[in-house]
Amino acid sequence: MENRLDQFVRLSALLTGFAPLHLLGTGMAETYLRATDAALPDGVLDELLDAGSLPSAGSAPPTGSAVPGAPAQPGGSALAGGADPDAAAGQAIFGDAKLGPVARALILLWYRGAWTALPQEWRSAYGASPRDVDHVVSAEAYQAGLQWDAAGAHPAGARQQGYGAWASPPAALETESAPGTTGVRLPRQAGAPSVTEGARS
Amino acid sequence: MTEAAEHEEYDVVIAGAGVNGALIAKHLTHAGFRVLVLEAGPGSAWSLDGYSRHLDHFYAAASKGPESPWPPAVAAPQPDTADIRSGAGYFVQNGPDKYGSSYTRAQGGSTLHWLGVCLRMLPEDFELRSRFGVGHDWPLRYADLEPYYGRAEHEIGVAADVADQAHHGIEFPDGYDYPMRRIPLSFSDQVLADTIDGMRVTLEGESIALQVRSYPAGRNSVPRGAYRPVGAVDADVDRHDMITHLGERCAGNTSCTPICPIEAKYNAGKTLAQADRGKLRVLAQAVVSKVSVDPVSGMVDGIEYQRYADPASPRHTVHTARGRVYVLAAHAVENAKILLASGLGGGDSLIGKGLIDHPALYAWGLSPVPVGAYRGPLSTAGIEDLRGGAFRARHAAFRFDIGNDGWRATTGGPDSSVVDAVTNQGLYGTKLRAHLAATLPRHVRFSLAVEQLRSEANAVTIDPRHLDAMGNPRPVISYRIDDYTMGGMAAAAEAARQVFRQAGIADCTDPEAGGWFPSVRRDGEVFHYHGMGHFGGTHVMGHRAGESVVDTHQRSWEHRNLYVVGSGSFPTMGTSNPTLTMAALALRTAEHMTEALAARQPIRQGEPSGF
Numbered sequence A: 001m002e003n004r005l006d007q008f009v010r011l012s013a014l015l016t017g018f019a020p021l022h023l024l025g026t027g028m029a030e031t032y033l034r035a036t037d038a039a040l041p042d043g044v045l046d047e048l049l050d051a052g053s054l055p056s057a058g059s060a061p062p063t064g065s066a067v068p069g070a071p072a073q074p075g076g077s078a079l080a081g082g083a084d085p086d087a088a089a090g091q092a093i094f095g096d097a098k099l100g101p102v103a104r105a106l107i108l109l110w111y112r113g114a115w116t117a118l119p120q121e122w123r124s125a126y127g128a129s130p131r132d133v134d135h136v137v138s139a140e141a142y143q144a145g146l147q148w149d150a151a152g153a154h155p156a157g158a159r160q161q162g163y164g165a166w167a168s169p170p171a172a173l174e175t176e177s178a179p180g181t182t183g184v185r186l187p188r189q190a191g192a193p194s195v196t197e198g199a200r201s
Numbered sequence B: 001m002t003e004a005a006e007h008e009e010y011d012v013v014i015a016g017a018g019v020n021g022a023l024i025a026k027h028l029t030h031a032g033f034r035v036l037v038l039e040a041g042p043g044s045a046w047s048l049d050g051y052s053r054h055l056d057h058f059y060a061a062a063s064k065g066p067e068s069p070w071p072p073a074v075a076a077p078q079p080d081t082a083d084i085r086s087g088a089g090y091f092v093q094n095g096p097d098k099y100g101s102s103y104t105r106a107q108g109g110s111t112l113h114w115l116g117v118c119l120r121m122l123p124e125d126f127e128l129r130s131r132f133g134v135g136h137d138w139p140l141r142y143a144d145l146e147p148y149y150g151r152a153e154h155e156i157g158v159a160a161d162v163a164d165q166a167h168h169g170i171e172f173p174d175g176y177d178y179p180m181r182r183i184p185l186s187f188s189d190q191v192l193a194d195t196i197d198g199m200r201v202t203l204e205g206e207s208i209a210l211q212v213r214s215y216p217a218g219r220n221s222v223p224r225g226a227y228r229p230v231g232a233v234d235a236d237v238d239r240h241d242m243i244t245h246l247g248e249r250c251a252g253n254t255s256c257t258p259i260c261p262i263e264a265k266y267n268a269g270k271t272l273a274q275a276d277r278g279k280l281r282v283l284a285q286a287v288v289s290k291v292s293v294d295p296v297s298g299m300v301d302g303i304e305y306q307r308y309a310d311p312a313s314p315r316h317t318v319h320t321a322r323g324r325v326y327v328l329a330a331h332a333v334e335n336a337k338i339l340l341a342s343g344l345g346g347g348d349s350l351i352g353k354g355l356i357d358h359p360a361l362y363a364w365g366l367s368p369v370p371v372g373a374y375r376g377p378l379s380t381a382g383i384e385d386l387r388g389g390a391f392r393a394r395h396a397a398f399r400f401d402i403g404n405d406g407w408r409a410t411t412g413g414p415d416s417s418v419v420d421a422v423t424n425q426g427l428y429g430t431k432l433r434a435h436l437a438a439t440l441p442r443h444v445r446f447s448l449a450v451e452q453l454r455s456e457a458n459a460v461t462i463d464p465r466h467l468d469a470m471g472n473p474r475p476v477i478s479y480r481i482d483d484y485t486m487g488g489m490a491a492a493a494e495a496a497r498q499v500f501r502q503a504g505i506a507d508c509t510d511p512e513a514g515g516w517f518p519s520v521r522r523d524g525e526v527f528h529y530h531g532m533g534h535f536g537g538t539h540v541m542g543h544r545a546g547e548s549v550v551d552t553h554q555r556s557w558e559h560r561n562l563y564v565v566g567s568g569s570f571p572t573m574g575t576s577n578p579t580l581t582m583a584a585l586a587l588r589t590a591e592h593m594t595e596a597l598a599a600r601q602p603i604r605q606g607e608p609s610g611f
């Protein structure tokens, strides 16, 4: 049987859009598992993990009540047909009043390295843990935030890119543009003067 | 507590180990004088270990504002921008407008968290009254300060190319160049320059062409000639020798404010470490509370300070330090506060009066193409073209700082954008990641720092009802942003809108969506502003005693062995960040003090007026 950490990482991959290997590479998975357990009432994370492992699409939400008008993923495809089990699991999770907010807090934890307190209504309905407060998990967690990777950047104050790296295109663009030029032009708006018209001050 | 410092004799006693105090200490010790530096805050940033602890504090801080790595001691509280909204905190804000800036009371001072912009003032900034009929003239001209600017650029270690910086009449001596080459322009600067360079905006009928321009930065880059960049320091000489090359080049940590992890950015600890250590004594955790004046001679005969052992407690002992000459270098607000607490203000005195800042607006947008935001020094370029011109007769000048830090300062990005995508847009998984990858690298930010003129109604005062835990007065601040500055704000906001429009950048400036900032209103237009940390004007310099607190050497008119140094001496501040100019003034002051001290016999006991 899959152990709980594996299950957590697999769910996290589904929620964050980063592969399990990438998530493990941050070194934060175990810490986040513990931080999430600590911030939730007993049993809630296990419910979420189970929901993340749903074998097929189209199932009813596992617990709680369906959220009317829960945000459907914009542009989400394949949700109804059951062709994509991840999408089905996602729909089950985010359509659920109890698990949706927890899943969102978990995404933010991975992206920011910080726990975001659950909404007050959620806590009234499902219980509150004393660790359910806004907090940066640790200095390492801040640095491991996926938001920096998503941005093609690095955490402010850490994982420095080296002298002058900022003068080059961000990694994602670099492959597309010729070396030595920005390779990118802002579209000059109609009516704006051209460079040559402007006297340098 | 035994206080050796009390029984020793010093030539010079300095309050404050910021950039001003450090520069004067360095030069006077090298000239052979014995110097005591009394520093209110802890000295932890002056060792590599201590500095690393501040860095960890920053990483773990929930909010990563300018003060986040630098928690104050109970004995030396400091303003925190997070308190502006609630009105709580160290400053007593008397209004009508909020003063939006902060400073750091720790050894090293506010350069621990500054950004490092090292612009010279424009020649016209020194002559505002004679050229434009507004504000005040300085008692010094650009030409008087020019040689000291050059020296200050070498003391701080400024990276720039003269070729970029000779604008608006700024002149450099033949053959001069900055000690290090300019910091490379960011990818974002390059993309923006492609469109902005040559663009025109009109101010008061004057059409002005814009250019994205590298600014001089107090960050280490590639040295010129024999110059050796100064990286991380440790007060312990042996340990210092073991630090090899750390911070001798900026490595792109993107956190200059609030803490450069590798000390590639200048901080005052570097200058203090270069003092003749055999002649220097630095006492941290020593809060200067008063200067004592001989009622007959008017000369200062001692400085009272409060020593504490535990930064978490206000328990302290009181001592007096004596020297021939005294220097207040405790920051514009604290200098005024110490003088007022000593009973030296009052009546027609200008002490504390004329407080200025650079209230600044943010403008932020989404570029149509990626600019690679969130990488590199928080900024590497600005637009300097609107800092000078005939329009200054009508409204304030302003300067664009072009951010590399995305929407961090404006909305709290990238975190705020992630929260928005997840919570409001309901994104998750690969769609979330793709959305962030497609938007975060397109974040653009300008800050528009606007000039402010001196008004005596804008003041730092003290009030016995408002004391800190040590019983020292908290600064009470009266502050109003006048029409001249709001005119500059309106022009700045309009210029930013024009630039965004012409560059095809979607203007996302929405103060409701961004972080909270104080605001002022004019003709129905609301300006949300933040302070730049550019305090000035609280002990103004001038040609005559009745019209100023200090002379052009920052020497007190009333107490001739007292120097009061820093941006408090500035009659106006133009649009340049003040530190390079105050460093130039400090070097000029140190030179003057050296001559004055050398001309006198060493002090004899019981002769406080020996200077």
Ligand SMILES: Cc1cc2nc3c(=O)[nH]c(=O)nc-3n(C[C@H](O)[C@H](O)[C@H](O)COP(=O)(O)OP(=O)(O)OC[C@H]3O[C@@H](n4cnc5c(N)ncnc54)[C@H](O)[C@@H]3O)c2cc1C
Pocket: B015, B016, B017, B018, B019, B020, B021, B038, B039, B040, B041, B066, B101, B102, B103, B104, B105, B106, B107, B108, B109, B110, B111, B113, B114, B115, B116, B117, B118, B257, B286, B287, B288, B289, B329, B330, B331, B332, B334, B338, B532, B533, B534, B535, B565, B566, B567, B576, B577, B578, B579, B580, B582
């Ligand atoms: C976020 C931010 C960014 C900035 N960026 C720039 C920039 O890019 N360029 C620029 O030019 N400027 C910048 N500044 C301003 C710059 O930091 C200050 O102008 C400069 O550091 C002031 O130097 P100072 O020596 O006068 O005061 P400080 O640097 O504040 O030093 C004063 C010292 O005195 C000590 N002290 C205070 N009270 C007492 C007391 N009672 N007894 C003994 N010691 C005392 C303090 O602890 C401190 O060590 C910035 C400021 C902020 C807040």
Ligand code: SF4
Pocket: B219, B220, B249, B250, B251, B252, B253, B254, B255, B256, B257, B259, B260, B261, B262, B263, B264, B265, B376, B377, B378
């Ligand atoms: S970009 Fe980074 S390394 Fe460079 S000065 Fe700023 S904080 Fe230091």
